Amino acid sequence: MPRPRARTFAQVDVFAETPYFGNPVAVVLDGDDISETDMVRVARWMNLSETTFVVTPTSDKADYGLRIFTPGGEVPFAGHPTLGSAHAWLKAGGSPSATTTLIQECGLGLVEVRCSDAGLSFRAPELLREGPLEPAHLDRIAQGLCITRDQIIAHQWVDNGPGWAAVLLGSAAEVLAVEPDERRMNELMLGIVGAHPEGAPLQFEVRAFGAPAGVPEDPATGSLIAGLAQWLIGSGVAPREYRVGQGSRLGRAGVLTVCAEGEQIWVGGNSVTCIRGTIDL
Structure with a gap:
């Protein structure tokens, strides 16, 4: 050796x-x-x-x-x-x-x-998988997040390598209030996102859960933010430039910036x- x-x-x-x-x-x-x-x-x-x-x-x-x-x-x-x-x-x-x-x-x-x-x-790299989530997968997500299906406003695959799926909730406050079932979340690679009120210093709040990373919740996740940006900007939910907060439930204060320039998105x-x-x- x-x-x-x-x-x-x-x-x-x-x-x-x-x-x-x-x-x-x-x-x-x-x-x-x-x-x-x-x-x-x-x-x-x-x-x-x-x-x-x-x-x-x-x-x-x-x-x-x-x-x-x-x-x-x-x-x-x-x-x-x-x-x-x-x-x-x-x-x-x-x-x-x-x-x-x-x-x-x-x-x-x-x-x-x-x-x-x-x-x-x-x-942001090209997405390897996009499109809506399958109903069975969406059921697993709702069960893992301990929320009802009608609390999920929209959903999408945003996989650029790690395997991300994503769901949009009604607000940033709803995102922060989620108390997931960690046992069920171990089966998922999932991002949840919600908008802050208009005029707030951050436009969106995000949380990331993923068993392959070996940690129950990640405090700041660039790959997820990149995939989310391609979805949210492309669907008109987000402006072409915004700021995201992540990690506050973990005692962190991550801030990520998103900027779309033509067809390119930068995080x-x-x-x-x-x-x-x-x-x-």
Whole structure:
């Protein structure tokens, strides 16, 4: 067994306007030559929503490759690890081939990350699955959320890799009031969304539940927000630019921004490095 060596490491708080109130991601910045078995082991030990490993890309169009692991295993794409890893890579001296955009290669393919004075944002990937949810699946969701079917205003598949389904409730207050049955929720990858009153600083409130991540509820979820944006903007429920709150039921205060430019949708937010150093792997 090869001897461990010190590798550059950072832990980044993503979608946090105040540090330690967003969603942390652990980033191993020198991920080449780490076995998949060890990546899984480290992700479980970190016990965060995601742990990432920056690796040499296979595409000459990419600035770096990224492998993303939850405590339950590898996922092809996730939003907050994308932005947190880009933030850590840039802070560690990474230099994108383009001035204002870097290209990340992950299991889903190539993902654009835009760098601006307002921070980092990623281009929402194409949906792998869309359209209304099946009646049986909708019944499972209502049972898991402990709500009635008529409380669900609209529903949609918004899967861009992790497998997201989504339901729209009557208001942000209804979203925050949900007390799910965790046993039933373990079978779902689900986002719930509701609108705040007009004039509020945030336009929507979101909660994310997903067993594959190994955590009952995620505090700030870029992939879900990206899928929701494609649905909500496309159906006229949301404006082309808005802000989303997530995580307050968990004692967090995540804020995510959505901006539609032509056919492209960008999801962003603030990132800050909270821990930096090395990890022996």
